[in-house]
Amino acid sequence: MKAIIFTEYGPPEVLQLKEVEKPVPKDNEILIRIYATSVNYGDTLARNFKEITPGKFNMPFLLWFFAKIYFGFRKPKITILGSEFAGEIQSAGKEVRSFKQGDQVFGYLGQNMGAYAEYLCMPENGCVAIKPTNMTYEEAAVVPYGAIMALNLLGKVNIQPGQKVLVNGASGGIGGAAVQIARYFGAEVTGVCSTPGLELVKSLGADSAIDYTQEDFTQNGETYDLIFDVLGKSSFSRCKSSLSQNGRYLLASFKMKQLFQMLWTSMIGSKRVICAIAPGSKEDLISVKELIEAEKIKAVIDRRYPLEQIAEAHRYVEKGHKKGHVVITVEHKQNLINQEELK
Ligand SMILES: NC(=O)c1ccc[n+]([C@@H]2O[C@H](COP(=O)([O-])OP(=O)(O)OC[C@H]3O[C@@H](n4cnc5c(N)ncnc54)[C@H](OP(=O)(O)O)[C@@H]3O)[C@@H](O)[C@H]2O)c1
Structure with a gap:
């Protein structure tokens, strides 16, 4: 599958489009085909974490230290960024009860990241829920965080x-x-x-x-x-x-x-x-979905970029003045094939 990988901390150019192995869901996991993800503050921070001194970090020193251990001091341990997504379930492990193949879902990965890719596996009890009926994939991908x-x-x-x-x-x-x-x-x-x-x-x-x-x-x-x-x-x-x-x-x-x-x-x-720190839970995501469906929360898409131009999106977000959200669209070869067939 296609994914945006980074193996060195640094400027947006460290984000490289690569072919990597498609993940395989465990028994309690779902495999999600991602159609949209986002670039937000946390992505730009994690990408350039080597340069983030305790002074530049918007949290106490101890949290900076734990974040350094988690993300890696010299090189990134997590090599695929992206904390929120919307997509469709391609397959589900045999123990999964609350989702099935074809379900349209959205979710938040927090510091686990991993959404800058065509596919993603996550446990069914993770921060993932059925996508709000009144939002597109692009809109649903940018609201959770x-x-x-x-x-x-x-x-x-x-x-x-x-x-x-x-x-x-x-x-x-x-x-x-x-x-x-x-x-x-x-x-x-x-x-x-x-x-x-x-x-x-x-x-x-x-x-x-x-x-x-x-x-x-x-x-x-x-x-x-x-x-x-x-x-x-x-x-x-x-x-x-x-x-x-x-x-x-x-x-x-x-x-x-x-x-x-x-x-x-x-x-x-x-x-x-x-x-306060908000950990990001499934319960909160479900409340957010309900608020979206009650038309109390809407998505504001400032800019759209295809996955291939994610460095450009990072450059824009890093300036710190985006208006609402920046969405990344993920095109799948299969979609192109289907579109060709429809012609
Ligand atoms: N506590 C937690 O659990 C938690 C979790 C995640 C993130 N955070 C924190 O949240 C922050 C990121 O928030 P975000 O994702 O909403 O960022 P964001 O989407 O990048 O938005 C930042 C907004 O701040 C505005 N801004 C910049 N300078 C300002 C100023 N001097 N006065 C008032 N507004 C200003 C910008 O608007 P203009 O363009 O109009 O200036 C921009 O729209 C980080 O500091 C991060 O540490 C906390």
């Missing part, structure tokens, strides 16, 4: 209808999903992004959008029950006066300093710092 993260992290703060929520980094993968999910919880949502993302953020349901290149949301006199900072670009000290009396400052990216602030604010004062 951001939506699972946003749903899980927002679940830590118990948003109530009518509360005011600000999402900083609202035009990205996690932030875009957070805007939609916070709206679903009945919050009044403000999204913060740069000028080109304003319309997108409003189209996702934000009641208002702030352009961080023009306005500092910590200085506009507004207060929020929740400030969710996806990239950790703000700080608790600057946001404190923008939080309501029992306001929560939620961080998806944090260091030891913010962990100490979390501990400190849990003991003193009414405003809290919350740092």
Whole structure:
């Protein structure tokens, strides 16, 4: 099968299209023919991990160290990236009960990766579910990561209808999903992004959008029950006066300093710092599927690239200003044959 392999850390050029052995499912696994995958923050980070010093890593030192052990210090141990996908089940192991051949599925692989390929095997109890009926493969492939993260992290703060929520980094993968999910919880949502993302953020349901290149949301006199900072670009000290009396400052990216602030604010004062990691579970994926089918979450495809041009996609995502998602389409020889037959 075709796959994008990388055997050295480095710039996007290290991603090479190669022929590799097609995986064979174990008894408890499904073999998925992948039609679409994505490029997100984690893919670009893992591809260039040798250059990621503890200072550049958006998490505490200990997590950086574990990630180095997991991904490899000098050379990548995981050679196929891609953390989310949509496709069709080609075959299922003999113990598999919840899926069958021909099922259309989507899923999230997290740090296991492996979706930059024509085929993928995963256990039936992994983070995989039947694809939402109202999405194409391309759309379904780009939603899981951001939506699972946003749903899980927002679940830590118990948003109530009518509360005011600000999402900083609202035009990205996690932030875009957070805007939609916070709206679903009945919050009044403000999204913060740069000028080109304003319309997108409003189209996702934000009641208002702030352009961080023009306005500092910590200085506009507004207060929020929740400030969710996806990239950790703000700080608790600057946001404190923008939080309501029992306001929560939620961080998806944090260091030891913010962990100490979390501990400190849990003991003193009414405003809290919350740092959390979302592992990505099947339950969250199924909740995401239900929200998609209820039309509460939509996919925003910024750019499309074929698998062969994945280095180009990485170059774009690495700039850090994609709007929503970047999808990678995976064409199969069989599809081409079928299309030829139809002519
Ligand atoms: N806690 C967890 O479990 C967990 C899991 C996965 C990832 N993460 C963290 O999530 C982050 C990646 O999030 P993502 O995948 O959503 O990234 P993304 O899709 O690349 O989006 C990042 C967004 O941030 C915006 N942005 C850039 N600079 C900004 C600034 N100064 N102020 C406000 N917004 C700014 C960009 O919008 P503009 O173009 O408008 O600037 C962009 O749309 C990483 O830091 C990672 O460590 C946490």
